[in-house]
Amino acid sequence: MWAAIVPSCVTSYRLLSPVGLERSPMDHSYALAYASLASRHWWWLARRTAVLAHLEQLAGTILNPRILDIGCGDGSLLHVLTRYGDAYGIEPDPAVISRDNPCRDRIRIAAFGPVYDDDSVYDLVLMLDVLEHIEDHYATATRLHDILRPEGHAIITVPALPMLWSMHDVVNQHFRRYSRQSLVHVLTAANFEIVSLRFIFGWTALALIFRRLLARAKTDADAIQQFRVSVPPPWINKLLYNTCRIEEHVFSRARLPVGSSLIAVVKRPQADS
Numbered sequence: 036m037w038a039a040i041v042p043s044c045v046t047s048y049r050l051l052s053p054v055g056l057e058r059s060p061m062d063h064s065y066a067l068a069y070a071s072l073a074s075r076h077w078w079w080l081a082r083r084t085a086v087l088a089h090l091e092q093l094a095g096t097i098l099n100p101r102i103l104d105i106g107c108g109d110g111s112l113l114h115v116l117t118r119y120g121d122a123y124g125i126e127p128d129p130a131v132i133s134r135d136n137p138c139r140d141r142i143r144i145a146a147f148g149p150v151y152d153d154d155s156v157y158d159l160v161l162m163l164d165v166l167e168h169i170e171d172h173y174a175t176a177t178r179l180h181d182i183l184r185p186e187g188h189a190i191i192t193v194p195a196l197p198m199l200w201s202m203h204d205v206v207n208q209h210f211r212r213y214s215r216q217s218l219v220h221v222l223t224a225a226n227f228e229i230v231s232l233r234f235i236f237g238w239t240a241l242a243l244i245f246r247r248l249l250a251r252a253k254t255d256a257d258a259i260q261q262f263r264v265s266v267p268p269p270w271i272n273k274l275l276y277n278t279c280r281i282e283e284h285v286f287s288r289a290r291l292p293v294g295s296s297l298i299a300v301v302k303r304p305q306a307d308s
Contacts, residue, residue, distance in 0.1 A: 069131055070109040072264060077272045078236075081279035082296070083112065085235055086163065086190055088287075089300050093159055093188050094119035100158035103182070105147045106165040110138035120159070149174035156182055160189040164296075166221075167193050167209045176225035183303040188230070193218060195234060195297045199243045218297055227301035234294025238282055243295055 073079045094100055100120035104112050107124030109132050116122035126132060127146040132139055145151065147162075148169050160183060169175045179189055194204065194212045204212060211217075215232060222229055266272060282291075 070111060070133075072266065073108055073111045075266045075272070076264070077267070077276035077279065080276055081283070082163065082192060082235070083115070084280065085283055085298060086161065086192070087115065088283075089190050089231075089298075090116075090119060090159065090161075093190075093300070097158050101156070102159045103155075103157045103161070105160060105162045105179075106168075107142060109133060109136060110142050112161070113138040113141060116161075123155075123157075147175070147178070149178055151178050151182075153182070156184050156187070158184055158187045160187070162189060162191045164192050164194065166191060167204075167211055167213070168207075170210055172210070172221050173224055176221050176227070180225045180227060180303055185303055185305045185307075188300060188302050189227075191218075191222075191299045191301065192235075193297050193299075195294055196240065199240065199295060201243070201246065203243070203246070213297055215297065218299060222299065222301055226304070226307050228304050230300040230302055232297065232299040234291040234296070235283070235298050236279065236296045237286065237291035237294040238278060239295040240293050 094102075097120070102116050102120045102122040104110075104116060104122065104124040107113060107126050110124050110126070113122050113124050114137075122141065124138070124142040125145050125147050126142050127144065129144045132142055132144075136142075143153070145153070147165065149171050160179060162179060166172050166175060183189060194209060195214070197212045197214060197217075200212055213221075215234075219229060219232065267275070
């Protein structure tokens with residue numbers, strides 16, 4: 036139940052844990068479920084709506100912008116991004132991209148990080164729930180800066196509030212959750228200008244706290260299964276999506292004091308200092 040209420044993105048990156056022990060890749064069947072989750076699950080749909088609201092404002096100022104979706108999965112968002120410009124994706128796991136995917140030729144199979152080796156540059160970059168999966172987030176943010184044109188923008192989402200760390204983050208292979216201050220520090224260290232930064236999914240923060248407390252009473256194996264994400268029944272899915280949309284409408288200007296995610300819009304300055 037709790038996984039249906041407060042999920043997070045699935046990734047197939049192979050990473051080092053915060054204590055230095057190598058993590059095994061995420062269960063392959065779980066990674067393959069991403070396409071269905073991204074196109075049907077209320078959380079992904081609500082995040083997409085919030086991201087596209089920013090993207091529409093930014094893309095409208097550029098003629099046919101080059102857009103990159105980092106960690107694009109099967110490219111389900113590319114179908115939407117092509118409405119705004121010339122869209123491409125990066126995905127580290129080729130198995131999640133179906134052979135008949137019409138966007139297949141626009142997806143590069145590669146892991147984004149400090150040593151990402153493509154010199155292409157973009158006007159707009161999406162990095163949605165990716166940064167928390169990469170150990171060296173400072174160098175990764177700098178690499179993100181480098182692939183943007185001067186005056187180019189990136190939209191970044193990350194899980195928020197370190198106090199909410201739980202088995203949920205372990206299962207999804209996170210290195211960290213972010214506070215506003217810690218995300219600002221990473222982004223400014225990479226010489227980004229922060230256009231906006233705010234919490235989203237505020238109503239889920241309390242649910243995450245309850246889920247964390249309940250998970251303590253379970254074995255590790257039981258807890259891992261509890262945090263596997265699936266699409267809830269349609270009426271629940273619609274109810275939770277609409278709850279997010281109401282919250283976004285009410286607080287998009289007033290700003291939430293807390294939330295289980297942060298969304299940032301950043302710009303590469305014309306003249307880097």
